[in-house]
Amino acid sequence: MIEYTCDVAVIGAGPAGLAAASSAREAGAEKVWLIERDCEPGGILQQCIHPGFGLAYFDEELTGPEYAARFYDKAVDLGVQFSFDTTVLAIEKGNILRCLSPRGESLINAKSIVLAMGCRERTRGNLIIAGSRPAGVITAGAAQRMINIQNQMIGNKVLILGSGDIGMIMARRLRLEGVEVVGVVEILPYLSGLTRNKLQCLDDFDIPLLLSHTVTRVEGYPRVEAVYVAAVDEKNDPVLASEERIECDTLLLSVGLIPENELSRNAGIELDAVTGGPVVDSDLQTSVPGIFCCGNVLHVNDLVDHVSVESELAGENAALYALGKLPSDSKLIPVQAGHMVRYVCPSVIRQRSGKSTLYFRVTKPAKHVDLQISDGTKIVWMKSHLRVNPGEMEAVCIPTADLVGPEITINVLPQ
Amino acid sequence: MKKRIICTVCPQGCEITATFEGDKIVEFTGYGCPRGVEFARTEFTNPLRILSTSVKVEGGCYPLVSVRSDRGIPRSDLMDCMDIIRQVSVKVGTKRGSVVIEHILGSEANVITTADAK
Numbered sequence: 467m468i469e470y471t472c473d474v475a476v477i478g479a480g481p482a483g484l485a486a487a488s489s490a491r492e493a494g495a496e497k498v499w500l501i502e503r504d505c506e507p508g509g510i511l512q513q514c515i516h517p518g519f520g521l522a523y524f525d526e527e528l529t530g531p532e533y534a535a536r537f538y539d540k541a542v543d544l545g546v547q548f549s550f551d552t553t554v555l556a557i558e559k560g561n562i563l564r565c566l567s568p569r570g571e572s573l574i575n576a577k578s579i580v581l582a583m584g585c586r587e588r589t590r591g592n593l594i595i596a597g598s599r600p601a602g603v604i605t606a607g608a609a610q611r612m613i614n615i616q617n618q619m620i621g622n623k624v625l626i627l628g629s630g631d632i633g634m635i636m637a638r639r640l641r642l643e644g645v646e647v648v649g650v651v652e653i654l655p656y657l658s659g660l661t662r663n664k665l666q667c668l669d670d671f672d673i674p675l676l677l678s679h680t681v682t683r684v685e686g687y688p689r690v691e692a693v694y695v696a697a698v699d700e701k702n703d704p705v706l707a708s709e710e711r712i713e714c715d716t717l718l719l720s721v722g723l724i725p726e727n728e729l730s731r732n733a734g735i736e737l738d739a740v741t742g743g744p745v746v747d748s749d750l751q752t753s754v755p756g757i758f759c760c761g762n763v764l765h766v767n768d769l770v771d772h773v774s775v776e777s778e779l780a781g782e783n784a785a786l787y788a789l790g791k792l793p794s795d796s797k798l799i800p801v802q803a804g805h806m807v808r809y810v811c812p813s814v815i816r817q818r819s820g821k822s823t824l825y826f827r828v829t830k831p832a833k834h835v836d837l838q839i840s841d842g843t844k845i846v847w848m849k850s851h852l853r854v855n856p857g858e859m860e861a862v863c864i865p866t867a868d869l870v871g872p873e874i875t876i877n878v879l880p881q
Numbered sequence: 882m883k884k885r886i887i888c889t890v891c892p893q894g895c896e897i898t899a900t901f902e903g904d905k906i907v908e909f910t911g912y913g914c915p916r917g918v919e920f921a922r923t924e925f926t927n928p929l930r931i932l933s934t935s936v937k938v939e940g941g942c943y944p945l946v947s948v949r950s951d952r953g954i955p956r957s958d959l960m961d962c963m964d965i966i967r968q969v970s971v972k973v974g975t976k977r978g979s980v981v982i983e984h985i986l987g988s989e990a991n992v993i994t995t996a997d998a999k
Contacts, residue, residue, distance in 0.1 A: 515947035515995065517931040521890070529933055531947050531996035535977060614935055617944035642934060642963050662889035666930065670956055852896070 468572045472499040472547070473788040474781070475563055475576035477554050477729070480509020481770045482761025482777040483582035484537035489781030490580070491544040495788050498546045499574060501565060503553040507541075508534030509584055510607070511770065513614045516635055518662070522771035533770060557733035560754050577788035578756045580780050581730055581744065585723040585762040587632075593721060597683035602690035606632040606720040613639060621716030625693050626650045627681045631659035631768060631857075633720025638667035648714055649674040651681060651695055653702055656831045658722075659857050660768060682709055684717060693717050723766045733757065740809040741765040747814040748822040748866070749792065750780040758784045765811045765825065768859055772825065779823075793818070799841075799869055804877035806830065808856065815866050815874070823863045826876055828854045834881045839864060842871030854878060886924050888917045897921040929953025932962055932990075936981060938998045941973035946998040948981055950990040958986055971998050 473495040476487045479502035487500045506512060511519070514530030521527055524536070541548075552567040563574040587605040602621055610632060612618040624640055626633045629652035637647045650668060655678045657664055668675055678697055682704050685692040692713050696704040725743040727735075736745045736753035743764040744752040751758050760780035761773045786792040797817040801810045801824060810826040824839075832854050839847040839862065847864045854860065862876075882902065888895040895913040899906055899921055909921050923929055933949040954962055962985050969981055975998040982992040 512996075515935060515949075516933045517949060527931065529947060529949055529995045532977070535996065614947065615943065615945060617935075617937070639934075642932075642959065644963075661887055661894040665887055665889055670928075670930065670959075853894075858894075 468570070469575065470499075470572060471575045472497040473577050474498045474580065474784045475574050475578075476500045476580040476582055476781070476784075477563070478502060478509065478582035478584055478761075478763070479504070479507040479538075479548065479550075480582060480584050480761065481511055481534060481537060481773050482584065482763070482780075483509070483580070484534065484541050485774040485777035486580045486582055486758075486760055486781030486784065487546040488537065488541045488544050489778035490785040490788075491541075491546055493782040493785035495785035498785075499549065499576070500541065500546050501549045501552050501554055501563065501574070503551070505550050507538045507548070507550075513607075513611045514635075515614050516639070519770050522769065523774050530770075537774070554729060557729055557757070560733065561756055578758065578784040580777075580784045581752070581757065581759040581763050582761050582777065582780075583726045583729065583763040585725045585766055588719070588722045588724060590719060592724075593719070595681055595684055597685055597694075598687045600684065600687045600690045602686075602716045603684060604716065604718060606630070606636045606718050609636055609718055610639070613643065619643065619645070620718075621690075621714075622646065623648060623714045624716040624718055625681075625695075625712055625714045626718045626720060628652060628720035628722070629654075629658045629664070629675060629677075630720040630722060631663050633718060634659050634663040634667040636718060636720070637673050638671060641671045641673065647671070647673050648712055649676055651676045651679045653678070653680040653698055656855070657857060658720075661855070661858075680704055681717065682706070685711070686715075690715050690717055723762065725763045725766065727763060730759070730763070738765075738809070738811075738813065740803075741811060743811070745814075746812045747798065748812045748816050749783040750776070750812065751783065751787070751792075755794075756784075756787055758787070765809070768857060772859065772861060776823070776825070799866075799871070800873040802873055802875040804875040806832065806835075806878035807876050810876055815869070817866050817869060819867045820865070821863050822866050823861055824876065825859055825861050827856055827859055828878050829856065831855045832878070832880065836879045836881055837862065838877045838879055839874055840871070840877070841869045841874045846874065850881065884925065886921045888912065888920050890914075890916045890920045899925050901925070923953075928956040930956050930959060932959055932966075932992075933995070934963060934966055936966060936994075937970035938975075939970050939972050941999055943999055946971060946975065947995045948992050949995050950985065951993050952990045954985070954988060954990050958988070962986055962992075966992060973998050
């Protein structure tokens with residue numbers, strides 16, 4: 467078996483991995499190796515041909531392939547080494563990647579590692595939908611790949627379950643391609659995805675959005691013939707008296723994303739029960755020293771711009787670790803999710819001069835709130851928001867040098 | 882009269898209120914930046930959308946390459962533009978940013994590739 471060495475190994479050449487690898491090179495790591503199982507860079511951005519990327523990072527509106535190309539070109543210019551068609555099978559002894567490619571098996575001994583494997587979609591198996599198992603039940607991302615890359619149409623009359631961003635984007639895409647979209651069904655009383663996607667993807671094309679409803683069963687074999695939809699009560703249980711049969715030949719699922727952490731789990735990395743991603747400190751280092759993490763494998767993001775910024779930090783710190791320059795003696799301050807906050811990432815701040823960015827999501831939509839960070843003794847940061855939404859991640863950047871409390875808490879409070 | 886417009890320039894999604902008399906705008910409130918005012922003005926008079934889709938590739942490994950309009954197209958013209966875009970194809974080797982259709986439907990907008998045709 468061939469054995470290689472490198473300073474920083476990055477797993478996954480999507481937006482997170484591309485940004486982390488470039489940043490690691492810029493921070494002084496000599497040999498940065500990016501390993502990707504697909505034959506092309508860009509990850510999910512390859513199939514996200516719609517615009518809306520880069521508004522925060524580049525201050526211009528790009529499509530997914532254009533956004534990815536900028537980061538790929540930069541990584542190539544900086545001398546990042548790429549291995550495509552290569553799957554990481556395991557992380558052994560905390561720093562060795564066991565890889566498989568058409569050229570055979572190999573080991574990469576890395577001084578530090580960045581996990582950037584992204585996430586995957588929840589499928590029908592993750593939900594409980596009664597009925598037969600016909601063709602025509604497909605996740606929104608799979609449909610996006612078939613339509614945008616493989617030139618294959620998925621059906622003629624589509625119902626979408628879940629108001630996540632990919633589902634809404636696909637509603638518009640299907641309509642543009644002449645497919646009938648009968649509606650989007652959302653179990654929650656509010657939208658899961660971004661407001662701008664509801665406007666540009668649903669409202670522009672008169673596609674109805676049915677909140678507080680869900681799919682109760684699927685009918686038809688070997689192909690979907692109809693889907694039953696019912697209103698839900700306060701406990702999100704379907705009210706069967708309201709059940710209605712909707713004729714369609716395809717059910718598209720846009721019901722959430724799961725960070726893809728099999729590698730992390732097998733490497734003994736501690737995972738967070740809420741995000742499904744590794745527990746990290748503000749250096750984005752996991753519970754295994756020398757392994758860093760960023761992007762959707764850490765926590766599912768709604769904006770790639772956030773992913774790029776976060777991943778650059780992970781890449782930089784992975785480089786510093788490889789060079790023996792990342793301080794490890796700083797004081798640790800745990801971060802708690804307080805009132806109306808579902809989770810905060812990172813969950814621990816390493817106190818240094820400088821700032822830390824905390825990403826968090828609220829538990830429910832609200833208008834006119836104060837975002838407040840307290841360190842147990844005083845409020846260290848506060849900002850008013852017109853509105854907050856679980857579908858839209860919040861990011862706050864706070865100076866950490868003056869924090870004194872044993873822990874800090876983020877609260878979202880009504881004004 | 883007032884009309885509520887949710888700004889989609891960036892993901893902030895500011896709720897902008899346009900106060901108008903007849904077809905004349907009196908004022909905008911609730912915007913977070915100057916781009917929001919510009920968006921609300923266009924949205925009120927003639928909503929524009931970037932159109933993104935794909936075209937066929939001749940002789941490539943992949944059947945399609947992604948394209949978009951290089952500026953906004955009137956929302957009401959999107960389906961007609963799709964009919965035009967569906968008729969064209971590009972040769973393998975066409976680089977990202979190449980113009981596929983000039984001035985689609987007589988507008989200012991060109992349709993450009995957003996990836997290399999491979």
